[in-house]
Amino acid sequence: MNPDYEKEVGKHIRLFREKSKMTQEQLSAKLQVNGCDITRSALAKIEVGQRHIYIDELKLIKTILNVNYDDLLF
Numbered sequence: 001m002n003p004d005y006e007k008e009v010g011k012h013i014r015l016f017r018e019k020s021k022m023t024q025e026q027l028s029a030k031l032q033v034n035g036c037d038i039t040r041s042a043l044a045k046i047e048v049g050q051r052h053i054y055i056d057e058l059k060l061i062k063t064i065l066n067v068n069y070d071d072l073l074f
Contacts, residue, residue, distance in 0.1 A: 004049075006049040006052065006053065007048065007049030008049075009049075009053060009058075009072060009073060010046050010047040010048055010049045010053070011047070011049075012048060012071065012072045012073070013046060013047055013053075013061055013065075013072060014047040016065045016067050016071060016072070017026045017047075020065055022062055022065075022067075024040045024043045024047070025040045027043060027061070027064065028040045028042070028066075030062070030064050031043075031057070031060055031064065034060055034064070035060075036056065036057055038057060038061045041062060058072065
């Protein structure tokens, strides 16, 4: 995947996480409770484009943040 694109997706995740008034720790805990093993550190790396995000992770983040794919991808 294009690193610039991953940075953009990560930026959108951070934006909507902050709009939801959720910390990285809170979001990672919700992901873990729902079967997606992402630590706060891994989430931080996703948000700055240093770690690849997998489709199942993106799907669950979308659900938890109550946004649609267009919000996260474009």
